[in-house]
Amino acid sequence: MTSAPLLRRSLEILSDRRGKSLQHQLQQLSSQGRGGDLRRVTAWTHGAIRHRRTIGAVLGSVAKRALKGKSDRVLGLLELLAFRALFSAESLDELLADLKRVGESKKVAAHVERVLGALDAAIVERVEWTPEAERRDDLLPLSRSEALRFAKPILGIEQRRPSTRLAILYSLPDPLVEAWVQAQGAEVAAELCRAANDGAPIFVRACSLKTDAGALAARLAEDEITATRVEGAPQALRLDEGRWKFRHTDAWREGTFLVQDLTAQRVGPLVAPEAGERILDLCAAPGGKATHLAELSGDKAQIVACDLKPNRLRKIEQNTERLGITSIETRRHDARYAALDFASEEPFDAILLDAPCSNTGVLRRRSEARWRYDASSQRRIHSTQAELLRAALPLVRPGGRLVYSLCSIEVDEGSDQVKELMEEHPNLVLEHEELWLPTPGGGDGGYAARLRVG
Numbered sequence: 313m314t315s316a317p318l319l320r321r322s323l324e325i326l327s328d329r330r331g332k333s334l335q336h337q338l339q340q341l342s343s344q345g346r347g348g349d350l351r352r353v354t355a356w357t358h359g360a361i362r363h364r365r366t367i368g369a370v371l372g373s374v375a376k377r378a379l380k381g382k383s384d385r386v387l388g389l390l391e392l393l394a395f396r397a398l399f400s401a402e403s404l405d406e407l408l409a410d411l412k413r414v415g416e417s418k419k420v421a422a423h424v425e426r427v428l429g430a431l432d433a434a435i436v437e438r439v440e441w442t443p444e445a446e447r448r449d450d451l452l453p454l455s456r457s458e459a460l461r462f463a464k465p466i467l468g469i470e471q472r473r474p475s476t477r478l479a480i481l482y483s484l485p486d487p488l489v490e491a492w493v494q495a496q497g498a499e500v501a502a503e504l505c506r507a508a509n510d511g512a513p514i515f516v517r518a519c520s521l522k523t524d525a526g527a528l529a530a531r532l533a534e535d536e537i538t539a540t541r542v543e544g545a546p547q548a549l550r551l552d553e554g555r556w557k558f559r560h561t562d563a564w565r566e567g568t569f570l571v572q573d574l575t576a577q578r579v580g581p582l583v584a585p586e587a588g589e590r591i592l593d594l595c596a597a598p599g600g601k602a603t604h605l606a607e608l609s610g611d612k613a614q615i616v617a618c619d620l621k622p623n624r625l626r627k628i629e630q631n632t633e634r635l636g637i638t639s640i641e642t643r644r645h646d647a648r649y650a651a652l653d654f655a656s657e658e659p660f661d662a663i664l665l666d667a668p669c670s671n672t673g674v675l676r677r678r679s680e681a682r683w684r685y686d687a688s689s690q691r692r693i694h695s696t697q698a699e700l701l702r703a704a705l706p707l708v709r710p711g712g713r714l715v716y717s718l719c720s721i722e723v724d725e726g727s728d729q730v731k732e733l734m735e736e737h738p739n740l741v742l743e744h745e746e747l748w749l750p751t752p753g754g755g756d757g758g759y760a761a762r763l764r765v766g
Protein backbone atom coordinates (compact mmCIF):
# COMPACT_ATOMS: atom_id res chain seq x y z
CA MET A 313 0.00 0.00 0.00
CA THR A 314 1.45 3.37 -0.99
CA SER A 315 1.06 6.40 1.27
CA ALA A 316 -1.58 8.83 -0.07
CA PRO A 317 0.43 12.02 0.73
CA LEU A 318 3.41 10.66 -1.19
CA LEU A 319 1.23 9.74 -4.17
CA ARG A 320 -0.29 13.23 -4.16
CA ARG A 321 3.16 14.85 -4.01
CA SER A 322 4.25 12.75 -6.98
CA LEU A 323 1.13 13.84 -8.84
CA GLU A 324 1.78 17.51 -8.13
CA ILE A 325 5.21 17.12 -9.70
CA LEU A 326 3.86 15.23 -12.71
CA SER A 327 1.11 17.81 -13.21
CA ASP A 328 3.68 20.59 -13.52
CA ARG A 329 3.85 20.34 -17.30
CA ARG A 330 5.89 23.52 -17.79
CA GLY A 331 8.60 21.75 -15.86
CA LYS A 332 10.62 24.85 -15.00
CA SER A 333 11.33 23.76 -11.44
CA LEU A 334 11.01 20.06 -12.15
CA GLN A 335 14.60 19.24 -11.28
CA HIS A 336 14.32 21.08 -7.97
CA GLN A 337 11.02 19.37 -7.13
CA LEU A 338 12.43 15.95 -7.93
CA GLN A 339 15.48 16.62 -5.77
CA GLN A 340 13.23 17.71 -2.92
CA LEU A 341 11.16 14.56 -3.23
CA SER A 342 14.28 12.39 -3.17
CA SER A 343 15.66 14.20 -0.12
CA GLN A 344 12.57 13.71 2.05
CA GLY A 345 13.88 10.55 3.69
CA ARG A 346 14.90 6.99 3.04
CA GLY A 347 11.84 4.80 3.47
CA GLY A 348 11.03 2.09 0.94
CA ASP A 349 7.76 3.84 0.09
CA LEU A 350 9.56 7.07 -0.71
CA ARG A 351 12.14 5.28 -2.81
CA ARG A 352 9.43 3.60 -4.87
CA VAL A 353 7.39 6.78 -5.38
CA THR A 354 10.53 8.72 -6.31
CA ALA A 355 11.48 6.04 -8.85
CA TRP A 356 7.96 6.06 -10.35
CA THR A 357 7.95 9.85 -10.62
CA HIS A 358 11.31 9.93 -12.37
CA GLY A 359 10.25 7.02 -14.59
CA ALA A 360 6.94 8.61 -15.55
CA ILE A 361 8.70 11.84 -16.54
CA ARG A 362 11.44 10.03 -18.41
CA HIS A 363 9.05 7.78 -20.36
CA ARG A 364 6.41 10.48 -20.89
CA ARG A 365 6.48 10.27 -24.68
CA THR A 366 6.36 6.47 -24.87
CA ILE A 367 3.56 6.27 -22.32
CA GLY A 368 1.59 8.86 -24.30
CA ALA A 369 2.02 6.83 -27.51
CA VAL A 370 0.86 3.62 -25.82
CA LEU A 371 -2.14 5.17 -24.02
CA GLY A 372 -3.25 7.09 -27.11
CA SER A 373 -3.35 3.79 -28.95
CA VAL A 374 -5.05 1.53 -26.39
CA ALA A 375 -7.86 3.89 -25.36
CA LYS A 376 -9.67 6.47 -27.46
CA ARG A 377 -9.38 10.00 -26.05
CA ALA A 378 -7.17 8.72 -23.22
CA LEU A 379 -5.18 11.97 -23.18
CA LYS A 380 -6.94 14.34 -25.54
CA GLY A 381 -8.25 17.49 -23.83
CA LYS A 382 -7.37 16.19 -20.37
CA SER A 383 -6.17 18.43 -17.55
CA ASP A 384 -2.53 18.41 -16.46
CA ARG A 385 -3.57 16.60 -13.30
CA VAL A 386 -5.28 13.76 -15.21
CA LEU A 387 -2.32 13.47 -17.58
CA GLY A 388 0.01 13.21 -14.59
CA LEU A 389 -2.17 10.59 -12.93
CA LEU A 390 -2.35 8.50 -16.09
CA GLU A 391 1.41 8.73 -16.60
CA LEU A 392 2.17 7.68 -13.06
CA LEU A 393 -0.12 4.65 -13.13
CA ALA A 394 0.66 3.64 -16.71
CA PHE A 395 4.39 3.83 -15.98
CA ARG A 396 3.87 1.35 -13.18
CA ALA A 397 1.79 -0.97 -15.36
CA LEU A 398 4.30 -0.91 -18.21
CA PHE A 399 7.68 -0.69 -16.51
CA SER A 400 7.09 -2.07 -12.99
CA ALA A 401 4.73 -4.93 -13.88
CA GLU A 402 2.20 -3.88 -11.24
CA SER A 403 -1.22 -5.47 -11.33
CA LEU A 404 -4.36 -3.60 -12.27
CA ASP A 405 -5.71 -4.19 -8.73
CA GLU A 406 -2.69 -2.49 -7.13
CA LEU A 407 -3.02 0.48 -9.46
CA LEU A 408 -6.75 0.86 -8.89
CA ALA A 409 -6.21 0.71 -5.11
CA ASP A 410 -3.72 3.60 -5.38
CA LEU A 411 -6.11 5.48 -7.68
CA LYS A 412 -8.72 5.28 -4.92
CA ARG A 413 -6.19 6.42 -2.33
CA VAL A 414 -5.40 9.62 -4.26
CA GLY A 415 -9.09 10.64 -3.94
CA GLU A 416 -9.90 12.10 -7.38
CA SER A 417 -13.45 12.98 -8.47
CA LYS A 418 -15.71 10.16 -9.66
CA LYS A 419 -15.49 11.34 -13.24
CA VAL A 420 -11.70 11.44 -13.28
CA ALA A 421 -11.44 8.09 -11.49
CA ALA A 422 -13.82 6.48 -14.02
CA HIS A 423 -11.77 7.78 -16.96
CA VAL A 424 -8.46 6.64 -15.48
CA GLU A 425 -9.94 3.25 -14.61
CA ARG A 426 -11.17 2.80 -18.18
CA VAL A 427 -7.77 3.66 -19.66
CA LEU A 428 -5.88 1.41 -17.23
CA GLY A 429 -8.28 -1.44 -17.98
CA ALA A 430 -7.61 -1.08 -21.71
CA LEU A 431 -3.87 -0.97 -21.08
CA ASP A 432 -4.04 -4.06 -18.90
CA ALA A 433 -5.96 -5.92 -21.60
CA ALA A 434 -3.35 -4.95 -24.21
CA ILE A 435 -0.33 -6.23 -22.25
CA VAL A 436 0.48 -9.89 -22.88
CA GLU A 437 3.87 -10.68 -21.35
CA ARG A 438 7.44 -9.65 -20.66
CA VAL A 439 9.91 -11.15 -23.10
CA GLU A 440 13.63 -11.04 -23.60
CA TRP A 441 14.93 -7.97 -25.44
CA THR A 442 16.04 -8.67 -29.00
CA PRO A 443 16.71 -6.16 -31.82
CA GLU A 444 13.12 -6.87 -32.93
CA ALA A 445 11.98 -4.84 -29.90
CA GLU A 446 13.15 -1.73 -31.73
CA ARG A 447 11.31 -2.56 -34.95
CA ARG A 448 7.95 -4.13 -34.16
CA ASP A 449 4.72 -2.38 -33.28
CA ASP A 450 3.71 -4.96 -30.70
CA LEU A 451 6.95 -4.79 -28.69
CA LEU A 452 8.19 -2.14 -26.29
CA PRO A 453 11.77 -2.24 -24.93
CA LEU A 454 11.66 -1.90 -21.12
CA SER A 455 15.39 -2.13 -20.48
CA ARG A 456 18.45 -3.58 -22.14
CA SER A 457 17.29 -7.08 -21.24
CA GLU A 458 13.51 -6.98 -21.34
CA ALA A 459 10.66 -5.99 -23.63
CA LEU A 460 6.90 -6.00 -23.29
CA ARG A 461 4.70 -7.76 -25.79
CA PHE A 462 1.26 -6.35 -26.58
CA ALA A 463 -1.71 -8.32 -27.90
CA LYS A 464 -1.83 -6.17 -31.06
CA PRO A 465 0.28 -3.58 -32.86
CA ILE A 466 0.29 -0.55 -30.58
CA LEU A 467 3.20 1.75 -31.18
CA GLY A 468 2.79 2.72 -34.82
CA ILE A 469 6.54 2.77 -35.37
CA GLU A 470 7.00 0.30 -38.19
CA GLN A 471 6.37 2.89 -40.90
CA ARG A 472 8.33 5.68 -39.20
CA ARG A 473 11.89 6.70 -40.02
CA PRO A 474 14.49 5.04 -37.76
CA SER A 475 15.26 8.16 -35.68
CA THR A 476 11.56 8.79 -34.95
CA ARG A 477 11.11 5.13 -34.09
CA LEU A 478 13.90 5.32 -31.52
CA ALA A 479 12.59 8.63 -30.20
CA ILE A 480 9.15 7.09 -29.54
CA LEU A 481 10.49 3.85 -28.05
CA TYR A 482 13.07 5.50 -25.79
CA SER A 483 10.97 8.59 -25.07
CA LEU A 484 13.18 11.32 -26.48
CA PRO A 485 12.56 14.45 -28.55
CA ASP A 486 12.96 13.86 -32.33
CA PRO A 487 15.49 16.68 -32.82
CA LEU A 488 17.78 15.22 -30.16
CA VAL A 489 17.85 11.75 -31.73
CA GLU A 490 18.34 13.35 -35.16
CA ALA A 491 21.28 15.37 -33.82
CA TRP A 492 22.84 12.14 -32.49
CA VAL A 493 22.32 10.31 -35.81
CA GLN A 494 23.92 13.19 -37.66
CA ALA A 495 26.89 13.53 -35.30
CA GLN A 496 27.56 9.90 -34.37
CA GLY A 497 25.88 7.73 -37.00
CA ALA A 498 22.79 5.54 -36.65
CA GLU A 499 24.33 2.76 -34.57
CA VAL A 500 25.90 4.97 -31.92
CA ALA A 501 22.72 7.08 -31.84
CA ALA A 502 20.66 3.96 -31.07
CA GLU A 503 23.06 3.11 -28.27
CA LEU A 504 22.74 6.65 -26.87
CA CYS A 505 18.95 6.27 -26.87
CA ARG A 506 19.22 3.06 -24.84
CA ALA A 507 21.76 4.68 -22.50
CA ALA A 508 19.38 7.57 -21.81
CA ASN A 509 17.13 5.16 -19.86
CA ASP A 510 19.79 3.06 -18.12
CA GLY A 511 20.03 2.96 -14.36
CA ALA A 512 22.80 5.33 -13.24
CA PRO A 513 25.73 3.91 -11.26
CA ILE A 514 27.11 5.74 -8.22
CA PHE A 515 30.76 6.76 -8.38
CA VAL A 516 32.63 8.41 -5.56
CA ARG A 517 35.98 10.15 -5.37
CA ALA A 518 38.27 9.34 -2.47
CA CYS A 519 39.53 12.62 -1.00
CA SER A 520 43.26 12.31 -1.58
CA LEU A 521 44.06 14.68 1.29
CA LYS A 522 42.70 12.09 3.72
CA THR A 523 42.77 8.65 2.14
CA ASP A 524 43.13 6.74 -1.12
CA ALA A 525 40.69 4.65 -3.14
CA GLY A 526 42.02 1.31 -1.85
CA ALA A 527 41.78 2.30 1.82
CA LEU A 528 38.34 3.83 1.27
CA ALA A 529 37.06 0.65 -0.40
CA ALA A 530 38.22 -1.37 2.64
CA ARG A 531 36.52 1.10 4.98
CA LEU A 532 33.24 0.96 3.06
CA ALA A 533 33.38 -2.84 3.09
CA GLU A 534 33.15 -2.65 6.91
CA ASP A 535 29.75 -1.02 6.35
CA GLU A 536 28.81 -3.73 3.84
CA ILE A 537 29.15 -1.48 0.81
CA THR A 538 30.91 -3.03 -2.16
CA ALA A 539 33.23 -0.52 -3.82
CA THR A 540 35.26 -1.31 -6.93
CA ARG A 541 38.36 0.50 -8.22
CA VAL A 542 38.21 1.96 -11.73
CA GLU A 543 41.08 1.64 -14.15
CA GLY A 544 42.54 4.97 -15.21
CA ALA A 545 40.75 6.95 -12.49
CA PRO A 546 42.98 6.67 -9.41
CA GLN A 547 40.61 8.29 -6.92
CA ALA A 548 37.38 6.67 -8.20
CA LEU A 549 35.29 3.86 -6.76
CA ARG A 550 32.03 2.48 -8.07
CA LEU A 551 29.59 1.63 -5.31
CA ASP A 552 27.47 -1.48 -5.87
CA GLU A 553 25.96 -3.63 -3.14
CA GLY A 554 24.68 -1.54 -0.23
CA ARG A 555 25.42 1.68 -2.11
CA TRP A 556 22.35 3.60 -0.92
CA LYS A 557 23.59 3.78 2.65
CA PHE A 558 26.87 5.55 1.85
CA ARG A 559 25.75 8.77 3.57
CA HIS A 560 25.32 6.87 6.81
CA THR A 561 28.91 5.71 7.12
CA ASP A 562 31.73 7.11 9.25
CA ALA A 563 33.80 7.41 6.07
CA TRP A 564 31.22 9.90 4.77
CA ARG A 565 30.89 11.78 8.04
CA GLU A 566 34.66 12.16 8.21
CA GLY A 567 34.71 13.66 4.73
CA THR A 568 36.89 11.03 3.12
CA PHE A 569 34.89 10.96 -0.12
CA LEU A 570 32.51 12.82 -2.37
CA VAL A 571 29.96 11.61 -4.92
CA GLN A 572 31.22 12.43 -8.38
CA ASP A 573 30.67 10.66 -11.67
CA LEU A 574 33.62 9.00 -13.32
CA THR A 575 33.59 11.31 -16.33
CA ALA A 576 33.53 14.37 -14.08
CA GLN A 577 36.64 12.96 -12.39
CA ARG A 578 38.46 13.07 -15.73
CA VAL A 579 38.31 16.87 -15.93
CA GLY A 580 40.44 17.88 -12.92
CA PRO A 581 43.57 16.10 -14.27
CA LEU A 582 43.19 18.06 -17.53
CA VAL A 583 43.50 21.29 -15.55
CA ALA A 584 46.51 19.70 -13.77
CA PRO A 585 46.75 22.30 -11.01
CA GLU A 586 50.05 22.70 -9.22
CA ALA A 587 50.95 24.00 -5.78
CA GLY A 588 51.18 27.79 -5.76
CA GLU A 589 49.13 28.32 -8.92
CA ARG A 590 46.17 30.67 -9.14
CA ILE A 591 43.17 28.79 -10.54
CA LEU A 592 39.74 30.16 -11.39
CA ASP A 593 36.68 27.89 -11.53
CA LEU A 594 34.00 30.06 -13.09
CA CYS A 595 30.91 27.83 -12.80
CA ALA A 596 31.88 25.91 -9.72
CA ALA A 597 28.81 24.87 -7.73
CA PRO A 598 28.34 22.42 -6.06
CA GLY A 599 32.14 22.18 -6.13
CA GLY A 600 32.79 18.63 -7.37
CA LYS A 601 35.53 19.76 -9.73
CA ALA A 602 36.78 22.68 -7.60
CA THR A 603 37.42 20.32 -4.66
CA HIS A 604 39.13 17.89 -7.04
CA LEU A 605 41.42 20.69 -8.22
CA ALA A 606 42.26 21.46 -4.60
CA GLU A 607 43.09 17.80 -3.94
CA LEU A 608 45.21 17.49 -7.08
CA SER A 609 47.32 20.45 -5.94
CA GLY A 610 47.71 18.98 -2.45
CA ASP A 611 45.46 21.82 -1.19
CA LYS A 612 48.28 24.18 -2.09
CA ALA A 613 46.92 26.08 -5.10
CA GLN A 614 44.90 29.24 -4.70
CA ILE A 615 41.48 28.37 -6.08
CA VAL A 616 38.76 30.94 -6.65
CA ALA A 617 35.43 29.15 -7.07
CA CYS A 618 32.59 31.27 -8.45
CA ASP A 619 28.93 30.71 -9.19
CA LEU A 620 25.93 32.81 -10.02
CA LYS A 621 23.68 31.67 -7.22
CA PRO A 622 24.37 32.24 -3.51
CA ASN A 623 22.53 29.07 -2.44
CA ARG A 624 24.72 27.05 -4.81
CA LEU A 625 27.85 28.74 -3.46
CA ARG A 626 26.88 27.47 -0.02
CA LYS A 627 27.01 23.94 -1.43
CA ILE A 628 30.64 24.49 -2.44
CA GLU A 629 31.35 25.74 1.07
CA GLN A 630 29.66 22.72 2.67
CA ASN A 631 31.62 20.31 0.47
CA THR A 632 34.90 22.15 1.07
CA GLU A 633 34.37 22.08 4.81
CA ARG A 634 33.38 18.42 4.90
CA LEU A 635 36.43 17.40 2.88
CA GLY A 636 38.72 19.60 5.02
CA ILE A 637 39.93 21.69 2.07
CA THR A 638 41.37 25.13 2.83
CA SER A 639 42.61 26.36 -0.56
CA ILE A 640 39.21 27.32 -2.05
CA GLU A 641 37.78 30.80 -1.79
CA THR A 642 34.15 31.15 -2.95
CA ARG A 643 32.86 34.27 -4.68
CA ARG A 644 29.53 35.18 -6.19
CA HIS A 645 30.04 36.24 -9.81
CA ASP A 646 28.17 36.22 -13.05
CA ALA A 647 30.78 34.57 -15.27
CA ARG A 648 29.55 36.57 -18.26
CA TYR A 649 31.13 39.65 -16.65
CA ALA A 650 34.24 37.84 -15.37
CA ALA A 651 36.58 39.85 -17.59
CA LEU A 652 35.33 43.07 -15.95
CA ASP A 653 35.10 41.70 -12.42
CA PHE A 654 38.63 40.32 -12.38
CA ALA A 655 40.26 43.05 -14.50
CA SER A 656 42.20 44.49 -11.59
CA GLU A 657 43.55 41.12 -10.41
CA GLU A 658 46.55 39.06 -11.46
CA PRO A 659 45.73 36.78 -14.40
CA PHE A 660 45.20 33.10 -13.63
CA ASP A 661 47.49 30.18 -14.40
CA ALA A 662 44.47 28.09 -15.35
CA ILE A 663 40.73 28.56 -15.71
CA LEU A 664 38.10 25.87 -15.63
CA LEU A 665 34.83 26.69 -17.38
CA ASP A 666 32.44 23.85 -16.60
CA ALA A 667 29.65 25.55 -18.46
CA PRO A 668 25.87 25.28 -18.12
CA CYS A 669 24.69 23.00 -20.92
CA SER A 670 21.88 20.80 -22.26
CA ASN A 671 22.89 17.90 -19.96
CA THR A 672 22.52 15.34 -22.76
CA GLY A 673 25.42 13.31 -21.37
CA VAL A 674 23.57 12.74 -18.11
CA LEU A 675 20.03 11.95 -19.25
CA ARG A 676 20.02 8.69 -17.25
CA ARG A 677 20.43 10.80 -14.08
CA ARG A 678 18.37 13.85 -15.03
CA SER A 679 14.98 12.47 -16.02
CA GLU A 680 13.53 15.87 -16.91
CA ALA A 681 16.47 17.23 -18.93
CA ARG A 682 15.45 15.64 -22.25
CA TRP A 683 12.25 17.67 -22.38
CA ARG A 684 14.16 20.95 -22.43
CA TYR A 685 16.01 20.07 -25.65
CA ASP A 686 14.88 21.87 -28.80
CA ALA A 687 16.35 24.09 -31.49
CA SER A 688 15.69 27.33 -29.65
CA SER A 689 17.08 26.11 -26.30
CA GLN A 690 20.20 24.90 -28.14
CA ARG A 691 20.66 28.34 -29.72
CA ARG A 692 20.33 29.98 -26.30
CA ILE A 693 22.76 27.56 -24.65
CA HIS A 694 25.26 27.92 -27.50
CA SER A 695 25.24 31.69 -27.21
CA THR A 696 25.64 31.63 -23.38
CA GLN A 697 28.56 29.21 -23.63
CA ALA A 698 30.20 31.33 -26.33
CA GLU A 699 29.82 34.41 -24.13
CA LEU A 700 31.31 32.62 -21.11
CA LEU A 701 34.30 31.35 -23.10
CA ARG A 702 35.06 34.86 -24.35
CA ALA A 703 34.71 36.30 -20.84
CA ALA A 704 37.12 33.71 -19.42
CA LEU A 705 39.86 33.86 -22.03
CA PRO A 706 41.36 37.32 -21.22
CA LEU A 707 41.84 36.23 -17.61
CA VAL A 708 44.29 33.44 -18.47
CA ARG A 709 47.97 34.47 -18.29
CA PRO A 710 50.08 34.01 -21.43
CA GLY A 711 51.18 30.37 -21.42
CA GLY A 712 48.31 29.43 -19.12
CA ARG A 713 45.45 27.03 -19.87
CA LEU A 714 41.72 27.20 -20.31
CA VAL A 715 39.77 23.98 -19.75
CA TYR A 716 36.24 23.93 -21.12
CA SER A 717 34.01 21.09 -19.95
CA LEU A 718 30.38 20.02 -20.29
CA CYS A 719 28.04 17.25 -19.26
CA SER A 720 26.58 17.49 -22.75
CA ILE A 721 27.65 15.38 -25.71
CA GLU A 722 26.31 17.78 -28.36
CA VAL A 723 28.79 18.86 -31.01
CA ASP A 724 27.38 22.40 -31.19
CA GLU A 725 28.15 22.88 -27.48
CA GLY A 726 31.53 21.17 -27.48
CA SER A 727 33.91 20.95 -30.42
CA ASP A 728 32.02 23.58 -32.48
CA GLN A 729 32.43 26.13 -29.67
CA VAL A 730 36.13 25.41 -29.39
CA LYS A 731 36.64 25.64 -33.15
CA GLU A 732 34.85 28.99 -33.29
CA LEU A 733 36.93 30.35 -30.39
CA MET A 734 40.16 29.18 -32.00
CA GLU A 735 39.26 30.81 -35.31
CA GLU A 736 38.92 34.13 -33.48
CA HIS A 737 42.07 33.57 -31.39
CA PRO A 738 44.86 31.99 -33.44
CA ASN A 739 47.14 32.13 -30.37
CA LEU A 740 45.18 29.25 -28.82
CA VAL A 741 46.54 25.72 -29.04
CA LEU A 742 44.21 22.76 -28.56
CA GLU A 743 46.24 20.42 -26.34
CA HIS A 744 43.56 17.88 -25.57
CA GLU A 745 39.98 17.25 -26.59
CA GLU A 746 37.74 14.38 -25.54
CA LEU A 747 34.12 13.38 -25.96
CA TRP A 748 32.91 10.71 -23.56
CA LEU A 749 29.73 8.82 -24.36
CA PRO A 750 27.69 7.34 -21.49
CA THR A 751 28.40 3.65 -20.93
CA PRO A 752 26.27 1.11 -19.05
CA GLY A 753 27.71 0.74 -15.56
CA GLY A 754 30.42 3.25 -16.52
CA GLY A 755 30.79 7.02 -16.71
CA ASP A 756 28.34 9.65 -17.92
CA GLY A 757 28.64 11.43 -21.22
CA GLY A 758 30.61 14.65 -21.35
CA TYR A 759 33.11 16.76 -23.23
CA ALA A 760 36.34 18.53 -22.30
CA ALA A 761 39.01 20.51 -24.11
CA ARG A 762 42.25 22.05 -22.85
CA LEU A 763 43.48 25.14 -24.65
CA ARG A 764 46.91 26.66 -24.12
CA VAL A 765 47.08 30.42 -24.47
CA GLY A 766 50.07 31.23 -26.66
Ligand SMILES: C[S@@+](CC[C@H](N)C(=O)[O-])C[C@H]1O[C@@H](n2cnc3c(N)ncnc32)[C@H](O)[C@@H]1O
Nearest residue numbers: 595596597598599600601619620646647666668
Ligand atom coordinates in the same frame (compact mmCIF):
# COMPACT_ATOMS: atom_id res chain seq x y z
C1 LIG B 1 27.62 22.23 -14.78
S1 LIG B 1 27.26 23.12 -13.34
C2 LIG B 1 28.81 23.18 -12.55
C3 LIG B 1 29.20 21.93 -11.81
C4 LIG B 1 30.49 22.10 -11.02
N1 LIG B 1 31.59 22.56 -11.86
C5 LIG B 1 30.92 20.83 -10.33
O1 LIG B 1 31.77 20.12 -10.84
O2 LIG B 1 30.36 20.54 -9.26
C6 LIG B 1 27.10 24.72 -13.97
C7 LIG B 1 27.04 25.81 -12.91
O3 LIG B 1 27.07 27.04 -13.60
C8 LIG B 1 26.38 27.99 -12.85
N2 LIG B 1 26.12 29.14 -13.74
C9 LIG B 1 25.21 29.21 -14.74
N3 LIG B 1 25.32 30.43 -15.35
C10 LIG B 1 26.33 31.09 -14.72
C11 LIG B 1 26.91 32.37 -14.87
N4 LIG B 1 26.48 33.23 -15.80
N5 LIG B 1 27.90 32.72 -14.03
C12 LIG B 1 28.34 31.88 -13.06
N6 LIG B 1 27.82 30.66 -12.88
C13 LIG B 1 26.83 30.27 -13.68
C14 LIG B 1 25.16 27.23 -12.35
O4 LIG B 1 24.62 27.86 -11.20
C15 LIG B 1 25.77 25.86 -12.06
O5 LIG B 1 26.10 25.76 -10.71
